[in-house]
Amino acid sequence: DVQLTQSPSFLSASIGDTVTITCRASQDIRNSLAWYQQRPGMAPSLLIVLASILQSDVPSRFSGSGSGTQFTLTIDSLQPQDFATYYCQQLQIYPLSFGGGTKVQIK
Amino acid sequence: QVQLQESGPELVKPSQTLSLTCAVSGTSISSGTYFWNWIRQPAGKGLEWIGRIGRVYSGGGTRYTPSFEGRVTISMDTSKNQVSLTLTSVTAADTATYYCARGDGNYRGFDPWGQGIRVTVSS
Numbered sequence: 118d119v120q121l122t123q124s125p126s127f128l129s130a131s132i133g134d135t136v137t138i139t140c141r142a143s144q145d146i147r148n149s150l151a152w153y154q155q156r157p158g159m160a161p162s163l164l165i166v167l168a169s170i171l172q173s174d175v176p177s178r179f180s181g182s183g184s185g186t187q188f189t190l191t192i193d194s195l196q197p198q199d200f201a202t203y204y205c206q207q208l209q210i211y212p213l214s215f216g217g218g219t220k221v222q223i224k
Numbered sequence: 225q226v227q228l229q230e231s232g233p234e235l236v237k238p239s240q241t242l243s244l245t246c247a248v249s250g251t252s253i254s255s256g257t258y259f260w261n262w263i264r265q266p267a268g269k270g271l272e273w274i275g276r277i278g279r280v281y282s283g284g285g286t287r288y289t290p291s292f293e294g295r296v297t298i299s300m301d302t303s304k305n306q307v308s309l310t311l312t313s314v315t316a317a318d319t320a321t322y323y324c325a326r327g328d329g330n331y332r333g334f335d336p337w338g339q340g341i342r343v344t345v346s347s
Contacts, residue, residue: 151333160337
């Protein structure tokens with residue numbers, strides 16, 4: 118099974134900061150990685166597919182990169198609505214799996 | 225606009241069977257190359273993929289996370305345009321919010337998701 122390790126698990130930042138979240142896969146998953154944002158009490162929302170492609174309604178301050186086993190999600194100029202939990206997901210190898218999540222909190 | 229809505233009992237007794245339904249609107253579940261997934265999330269914890277079902281002609285069939293094998297069944301009812309999850313012999317560890325979500329079958333993630341249904345396993 119593919120293990121996805123996200124770091125950090127928690128992140129404190131201020132509005133306007135740039136933050137980077139890392140997702141490491143235990144096996145090569147090519148670029149079959151998605152990122153989600155989950156606000157409290159809500160279902161996850163798809164942000165990025167195929168490691169770096171933004172969904173159409175996602176602000177351009179979000180970006181993704183990586184392939185193989187190392188991936189990153191970067192949020193430029195954090196906005197109040199960006200304080201949430203972020204998950205990576207691999208879709209290359211069954212069983213599909215999610216990272217443990219990164220909670221972005223207000224400093 | 226595609227929408228998914230989970231429904232079912234919110235309280236299930238230990239050792240019994242959990243049965244949930246995901247009603248899909250805005251598209252036919254039997255069209256295209258889509259897969260229909262179930263995911264769960266215990267309160268305050270991360271996401272766990274349970275399994276998926278897709279149409280045979282789209283390379284479908286069912287796939288499950290091994291830890292659920294033998295207890296889980298995902299099925300489709302094309303006449304009702306809904307997907308179902310059945311989980312047998314539940315324990316308190318199965319207490320979670322259960323989501324259904326559409327996957328596109330091209331490694332592009334799950335979108336959209338249902339709002340989720342919180343299920344508690346307790347006597």
